[in-house]
Amino acid sequence: MKFRGLRWWILGLVFLAAVLNYVDRQTLFVLAPTIQRDLGMDDREYADVLNLFLLAYTVAYLISGKLVDRLGTRGGTALFVVWWSLANMATAWVQGVRSMGSCRFLLGLGEAGIWPAASKAVSEWFPPRERALAIGLYTMGATVGAALTPYVVIPLATHELPKGLPLFDSWFGSQSGWRVAFLLTGLAGFLWLIPWLLLYRHPRHSKRITPEESALIAESEEMASTGGAWSWRQVLAFRPMWLLLVGRLLTDPVWYFYQFWFAKYLGTQHGLDQRSLTVTWVIYTAAGIGSLAGGWFSGLLVKGGKSPLSSRLRVMLGCAILMPLSILIPGCGGLSSTMILTACTVFASLAWLINLSAIVVDIVPRHSLGTVFSVVAAGSSLGGIAMNMLVAAMVSGPPVKAGGFLDQGFRSLFGPLLTSVQGQGYGPWFLAMALLHPLALIILKAGGIQRHRAGCDRS
Template identity: 60%
Template sequence: MRKIPYLRWWIAVLLFGAAVLNYVDRQTLSALAPTIQRDLAMNDRDYANVVNLFLIAYTIAYLISGRLTDALGTRAGMALFVCWWSISNALTAAATSVHSLGVFRFALGLGEAGVWPAASKAVSEWFPSRERALAIGFYTMGATIGATLAPYIVIPLAAWPFAENLPWVSNLLGQGAGWRMAFILTGLAGVVWLLPWWLIYRKPKDSPIVSEEERRLILDDTAGQSSDTETPWTWKQIFTSRIVWLLLLARLITDPVWYFFQFWFAKYLHAMRGLDQQQLTITWVIYAAAGVGSLFGGWISGRRILRGIKPSESRLQVMLGCALLLPLAPLVSTVSNFGLSIAFACVIVAAALAWLINLSALVVDLVPKHSLGSVFGVVAAGSTVGGLIMNTLVASMVATQVSTAAGFLDQAIYAVFGKLLGALQGQGYGRWFLIMAFLHPLAWLLLKGGKISRSSAAN
């Protein structure tokens, strides 16, 4: 059978494509939030509840999907997750109320989380240590490209006059035919992706299309690591690992910055900077900056490893540089010039993604392959818990008046954090940008103080 040169990078391209689709499907709701909220009579608290449902499902799925990836293998696991979330996204077109929209977004979250443990496991199987951060940065850039493309794909669809040009589609889909079609088409794209993935992906030792030179490069680099055929860690081993907890807390503290730009920044621009639905396509520059940060963060730590610096120490050095940029965050909301505000936002997002790439690479560096999916899922679950906290805080900060806890999520959250949320009520977006300034420096001190670069995840 004909060999494919640099097959590992073609696999990275497929991971990139999966990440693009993942974020197009995720950001469709955010990009069309003003239109969907109007059609389904949703206020900002309803919107926050729907996002919270997605994040709750995402958290649950991280714990399950990592274990599933270890059990099923990377190839089957990734195919399962992409198929699930693509169908769930297409079904969102059937939403007729905030409740049904929440159900479909919950289902989306159950599938979308799985791509990241599976992708990290693919990187551990196919890439030597010096290329791992770059590979993670490359496919994570796919997420930012997906978020960049989403407004340009779905906003024109939502505005297209289906009633005049395709009345049968308008009659079939009813009110909001445009945004409903956006969910259908973006969902179907994932099904197309499955074919090349299933045909190409195997482990290096089993692949009939990898060259012997590339196979040796990969297997020689990982010869001293734990085999994925060894007994996977138990849940007790995972949850009693000090390093796993350090990594989890670092993501819980810092990932809310990226979640904010995914779920709330377009709404910030609409509410505070006066941009209308069409003008929100400007958010492409934010996601482009995230893509640059993803690639640069992976590239620079790889260069430092080539100079002889220990991989985990290299990651921490790059993360320190990123953390020192985050105190610029309050300037996003305080400067009056719109272009300057966007420029500061781009710096913050680029730094946050470069940080995230290296934090993800730390997981791959420190965790044996046989349990990587499970551990990555647990660590990433901390990310979505942080996203839930951010989402609830921001929803309270931007609320214009005190309201009662109507939904079950509101009731549960207010039962625990009612006084804090009441104190933050109406403080505005500026308060969140101020909080954002301290999160990454705090997490870096936590990792450095925990001596993560001198340890393995088994202790």
């Protein structure tokens, strides 16, 4: 059976994988107040758990790109989904901070791989003029997943299970609500695997692709680089990779903050309870719109005759101009004005991220795209770790418990910085978020990213 527009069906499955990825990721963040109370976890321990996830995420990024390049998009993606789904299900049985940290570490090892796999799928199935939009669409899956999570997991966590379910009682006891949420959201990944394994093949090997679409993809194949996969030495010598890594290290912490901490910020600053935190759908909707708009607009510029690289950078400039709105958020007295300003900055942050990711796909030869994308994305999780440490110090004040190894290591490197912001609340972080994107754009421009020839091959 032939599918018209098969590449969009493929993209739909990648979109759903991103939804599941973020539902499994966000379950902890949405239920954090309840879980922290049940497990006796303070904010610094919460930050340590987040950082174990991000540490594994960083390690997995460095490995998963090579795995995707070696195993192929189909097999690599299936491996990652199975791994993170099992890790999420295992979270239902945690008993304390250490077991929670272990499960989040395992989750991070699996979840990072979907992004280099998704970028490789886009490079295999989409011509250059459609790639930014395709990246925007599957990234919107992450924001849709984040927006849906409160509506899925809060009812699961607060719903009283029917009487006569001794299996759940024996497994989970009185804390069954949030534990069931982890169990059921993890199971969803195995349902996703069925259509993925049935449908996905490389375009050259697919029996379901139409001749017209095959010709369209073959045209872009002709423009793809030839040669063998880069060695690690070649990857590390590729200067644009380091510029893009720094760009993500500086700017991705903004999006991580809204995922990991913003619900807690609303609870602290605006007195929202667990059920009221469903209002965060506004933020994730803005992120999804930003993902689409960023990809659509740069694609429009490409169709108008601009080079892909120039188009991405123009959109990123507009995003950097919007980010200083972050400074105004802590001063908002009402929830409505807080959400409006936050939505604007999240919109800009995601439109920026889409175009930064598209630059990687534009300029890296396809045979090594997974590897380079992974190294660039590792900067994202390193920036997220630093953000967690800073924000935890800002909101917690002096530590009252011995820190974990991540906390102690970060303090040994950045002790004076942590001391300077300790106990000052969220304000300094909102100021930092106003400046990070403009700074990253200056570094990209000064480093000459705009002079790099798209699709060049160093093999």
